[in-house]
Amino acid sequence: MTEIISVQLDDPSIKRSAAIAKALGHPARIAILKLLGQRTTCFCGDITEVLPLAQSTVSQHLKALKSAGLITGEVEGVRTCYCLNPDGIKELESTLSELSSELIQTCC
Amino acid sequence: MTEIISVQLDDPSIKRSAAIAKALGHPARIAILKLLGQRTTCFCGDITEVLPLAQSTVSQHLKALKSAGLITGEVEGVRTCYCLNPDGIKELESTLSELSSELIQTCC
């Protein structure tokens, strides 16, 4: 019985997985996440110092990570303090490990 | 000692992680992977039947998944048989679980 168990593009869990993956889909954004993992806390300028990108570009990437829920950003005076968002990172972990174990079950 | 342990954009492992994530970064491609997980084997037409997308669009997504190494595609006469690529799926699993556990360690 090879039944198709509904694969819909607007399935919220598929959309969410794709959105998380999309946020990870650029080297700069992975690098930023790793950096935040090393330093616990970071200002935008700290990241700009380390990456070969303009401040406005870094700010853009931070915005993408924030709207995907993977980081938080809190204004502290003239700076903004960015941190990994534990909830988002856990969701990243669970969502993508669920997906890969689902896939591995049949193919490996 | 809060030392930065080299975060470079052209680090191959960062680039690879980003490339894998990018391949997962669209609902249609996640749906295709899940479909292949359910059916073990699929022709392009099977996928086109199930997804609300034109054949040429599905073909494009299959191409993206294939060049990311997540699926294989073998011509069988007039059709092409697509399968999950065990090596690619394992790499997806290990790469992204390594990343998330690295991140979880500091933030959670």
Next chain:
DNA sequence: AAAAATAATCGTACCTTTACGATTGATAAA
């Protein structure tokens, strides 16, 4: 009060992605 510092946003240029229909080339069926 003026100047400096920080980061968001704007404007812009360029490239990529996504989607479609049409076409093509290859194979299989009539």
Next chain:
DNA sequence: TTTATCAATCGTAAAGGTACGATTATTTTT
């Protein structure tokens, strides 16, 4: 041999992503 089938590719339009410098708003420091 002709016709039908399948999927890749082409051409193209619209939308989105990536990068930069310049500008702006806010907050500190002087």
